[in-house]
Amino acid sequence: MKSNNLIYVIEDEEDLGQLMCRALENFRYQVRYFTNGVDALTAAPKDNPDICIVDLNLPDMDGLELVKQFDSQHRGVIIVSGRDDLTDRVLGLEFGADDYVTKPFEPRELVARVQSLLRRLQRSVEAETVVAKKAEFSGWVFRPDSLELSYQAQDKQSLSRAEGDMLLSLLKHPFQILSRDQLLGDNCTPYDRSIDVRMSRLRKKLESSGDGNELIKTVYGAGYMLTTAVVWS
Template structure:
């Protein structure tokens, strides 16, 4: 059986960081392409969409947020890198289509773990859905088409937001701990990134309504809809 190497596009204008990431990923068996500005990133995705993109926010030409906006139709998983641990920046990145983010400086071990987890989630999303969909109150989730409607109106979600909502919908009105969501939705072995969950929950509330998801402080979240 032929083994297909996964392709990762690294978009980073700091050469030392780009080279270090590329070396580590190649050691993990990935094919890696490196570009250093926004226009080159969009052109590379248009020419040959990678299996995953690692994308810095601050770039020459135009920034990583604009890159995300311009490639949304390609559905490429995006791991965004930011120099600032600012929740607003992270929410904006998630809103324009990033699937995950890491704050510089970061551990190469954690970076590669996040890359593998994102690819596993992308593979799972591409697999046939086990059931056609879920209807809970005025919320409809079509798993086969990966579409969501609330009150009959379609709502565009990022791949990660869709996976998170589907996970919560599988156990409505049940509180799911943040650590469990990180493990089962993100596929992370460590549970140190609970703010990632919080940021995606805020994105879901903004798009679907603040009443949909209940917070249990210090524990996790529950989908508040009728069964």
């Protein structure tokens, strides 16, 4: 299953551009490839890409200007460039880039930087989100402030802080696959399997009432996904 994250690759060297696309697609990202800046700018408002990977030496416009425009649209930006001068790096970051990768580079390094930036962007969105009083989904109501979970205003039960934090992350991103790292956040350690225990407990509580549908789906090798719409109030 592909990730919901869409990555733009804007690179006029087609061999390199296709190599970057394949590397990202191997990690199940959705990717669109452009050889110039104008086409990417035209498509972005409709596609709403999460991250734009921009080469500075484009045939139709200054790459730094493209970076600036993408930043003004609140998109994550990674520069890839053969320019290794400190001035270029500083200018790129000042114009709104989130990261700067110099050519040549290993495709796996680029993927790692994309993954890291996506995590930072998600944390930033969550930090800026005003938590509403309650979330309603498939007959359930969850109140983050009290960690109270109830079904159709009955069967009230309390979640642990860890269970509540995990459910809150899922509720903020319905129909999106969240990795173990994303669900555990800063509490994550290498090969941490505690999330499986917490997820099992949370599922049992959700299965204690309701219509029996699987609200939290396991996406093997990727993470977990909430399979229902959420209304905040």
